[in-house]
Each structure stands twice: as C-alpha cells, then as structure tokens.
Amino acid sequence: MSDEHRDTPHWRRWLLKPAVLPLARAFVVLVCLSLVATDAWLIWKARGVQLRDAQIETSNLASALARQAADSLKKADTVLLDLVERLQVDGTGPAQLQRLNGLMRQHVFGQAELHGLFAYDRDGNWLVTSFGTIPEGANNADREYFIFHRSHPDDHGPHIGPPIRSRTNNQWIIPVSRRLEDAQGNFAGVALATLSIGYFQQFYGTFDIRDKGTINLALNDGTVLVRKPFLESTIGSSIANGPVFKSLLPQSPVGSSMHVSILDGVERLFSYRQIQGYPLVVIAGLAKEDVLADWRADTARQLVVISLLASLLGLLGFYLVRLIKQGQKAEAELLATRDALRSFNQRLEKQALEDELTRLANRRRFIRALDDEFARASRYQRPLALVLLDVDYFKQYNDIYGHSAGDACLRAVAKAIRGGQKRPADLAVRYGGEEFCLLLPETDAAGALQVAEQVRAAVEAQAIVHAGCPWLRLSLSAGVHVLTPQVGDGPEMLVKGADKALYAAKAAGRDRVMLFDQSVEQLIG
16 A cells, blocks of 8 residues: 555545545435425325315215205105195095195294195196195196106105296295005196205305315206305206216215316316215315315425525535535645655655766765665675776866766766666665766675676777777776675775775776785785
8 A cells, every 4th residue: 555545544535536526416416306305205295185184074075965965855755745645545625725734834834944845636736835825827737747757657756856946936946746646546646845945055055165165966867956156057957977977976876086077167076975765966076276275385385495495405515515625626735745745855865865967876875775785794694795896097088078078978887887786686876976886785706796897898888989098998997895794894894895906906907807805905905
C-alpha cells in the first residue's frame, strides 16, 4: 500500500472516490422520491378509505329508506285489505258506503303517508272516497291500475302503479291497489290507496346527501316514483337503461356501484336495495365529487406541505453534496500539494545526494553508503571493494577545449562508470572534480579488477580526442582496494587503500588499473 493510502483515513479515502458524488446525488433524489411516493401512497389509501366510508353510508341509507318504504306500503296495503273485505262482505249499499267513508277518513287522517282511499265499481265509476264528495261523472276506468286488475284475474296481491296526478287535488301520488270481486269471483272493481309523493319528498329531505347526492324510489321496471332533489320532469321517467337495472339488479337485490347517472350525467356512488315483498327499488347515491371533496382539500394541503419538505430536503441534500464536492476538491488539492511537496523534497534529497553534472551519486551519498556497506561487510564478514578512478590529464583537457567541453567529457566518463553498476547495491560516485569511484559490496579482488578494467576499456572505446595526452585520447587510471573488515578497521582504510592504488597506477604511467596490495604499499611508502 502506498504512503498516501496509509496516511489518509478510511472515511476520507471513501469520500475521495469518484463514485461518491453520483451516489450522494442519487441518495438525495431517492430520499425525496421515497418521501413523495410514501405520501402519495398514503393519500391514495385515504381516498380508498373515503370511498369505502361513502359506500357504507349509501348502503345504510338505502337500507333505512327501503325499510321506511316497506312500512308505508304495508300500512297502505293493510288498509286496502280491510277496505276490500268490507266492500266484498258488507256490499256497496248507501249505508255501508257511508259507514266506510267515515272509516276511510280515519285511516287517511291517522297515516301521514296516505293521500287518499278510493273504491271503483266494475266500470270505473267512483263508489266511495276518503275525500267525501264524488265528482260528477268521475270515472277511473282509464287508469293503469284499473286496466291491470281488470285484465289480471289471477293476481290478488297489491299492485303498485306508476306515479300519476290525483284527479281530486292534482297532487303527485303513487297508486297502491287491489282487485274487488263478486261472490262468483268476477271482477267487481278496484280498491285504491294513494301514497303522497310529497310525503316521501319531505321525508327524503331530512337526509344529508350533500350537494349532488340523490335518492330514488323506483318500480322494478325502472320507472321513477320519487326523486331527491325533486324535479317534476323526472317523476315517471325511466332509468331502466342504467347499470343498476340493466346489470346489477338481475344479479343481486342489494349492491353498490360507481357510475354516471343517466338522468343528469353526474358520477355517483350508488347503493341500491330491492324492497322485499314489493316491486320497488330504493337507490341512494352520493356524488363522487362530494365524497372526495374533503379528501381533495386535505390532499391539496398535504401536497403543499410535502412539496415544501421535499424541496427543503432536496436543497439541504444537494447543499451537503456540494460541501462534499468542495471537500473532495480541497482534499484533492491538499493531496496534490502534499505529493508536490513530497516530490519536491525527493528531488531536493536526490539533488543533495546526486551530482548535478553527471547524475551520479555525490560524495555525501557515497559516505552514507560506505558506512552502511562497511558495517554490513563487517557483520557478515564479506568482502567490500572500492574502485577509485581519475581522468588522466584532465586539467590539460580543460585548458585545450574549455570548461564546457570538460563538462561534456565528465558526463561521457560518468556514463562509462555507470555501466560498472552491475547490481542494485553497486554505487557509482563522482568523488570530486575528475575523480570517480565505484563501491562494490560482496566483491572480491578479481571481480573488482574486472569491473574497473571494463570501465577503463569503455572510456577507451569512446575514443574521445585529447591532444594534451601522450596517446591523444581520453583515458582513466584506477585504483582498487578490497577489504574484509576486521575488528578495529574503519571505512577510511578502504578509501586510503584505493587512493594509494590509484596513485600507483598514475605513477606507473596512467591508463591502467592497479590493485592495492603489499607491493603497492611498499611502492608508495
């Protein structure tokens, strides 16, 4: 692992990764979207709850209205049964009809839903009425209920006909009738109880169905008897083509459905219930717009709040992302500065330990390496060799060719000496001026002489012209000293021996390599 990774904390290394910023942005977006999505899910769930509550409300309303309608019809039918029995048993004499008239008045007075009670003979002429006075020439043979009973001899139950206007007071009424028969079972007329549509309108008015809700009381064939809100044009109209009568009612006597009304085009949640024992259906509907009005208002407020929260969260998140980006930039700049300083220090250190002209190690580095290698050689009792080299007649070269050429000459010589570094531990050094050396750890005399001779030959092979030299080319003299350190020895002994060998090589005529030994010691001494 590099120094940079060792020096940088783990979390800072993670923040410096290129993928962090996209991940951070994605995280902020994901959190905001999650917040909005969760709120949208809750809003949609609240909508479903609102619709379910409305369905329960309309279903309960339809059930209550069906019960009320059934009770009203049962009361009217009970009165009719009594009326039919009295007419068929007591007869239709003047005394009997007068007595019956008083009873009919009591029934109508005691039941608010009853509009009136009537009896007609086989030809439709009025026999008796709760209103008392019979209009002159009054005949109801043309009414739907009269025609029905006359043409259905086997139907002895109550018959509920479509809504009509009363010929007595012109009010809208619902006719509930039964067939009258003589002793032989022949058609003898009709007994009629009329229910006041106004009564049902007043009763339906007590229910809160909001702005666009509706209540319908209709026959099984879809004929509207009563409707809230009251529109006279809807009385007697048909809703048989609506979904309730067309598809739902044939499958189940009770149910709910969301659909558009065929009367006014308003979409409503309808609940219907067929009245048991009577051919009537009650339909209660709440407009979808009314049902969801509170939900829409709450949703609007909630959306404003969640939008503000998501916006603030997004702004804060991207602000933090921006801070991370700035931190990354600052961190990168700091690391770049650190690396630049480290590189600069390394260059300074290299320059401090490297000769600027030749790019070989300088004398300071040589002294460090010599101390380290001498200590290692002493510890492991291994040979350490030093080759000291000197350019022959270099002063004359400078005088003849100038200092620039002299510098070039030294660089060429350094190149040849650098070739003497065969192993990583070997060190080529510019010792000073035109003097160079090679420090060769774990190298015996034969190996050191071979390396020194190779360097000398390499300079010779360069054939650098030197008019101030007897052989008219540049040459090197080298002294070699190999030492296996003993107790009391020091690095300076290695240098002194190599220096004496170099001196001997120069004294012997230059352009040669000499090994420090006893003979050289005697020659110098």
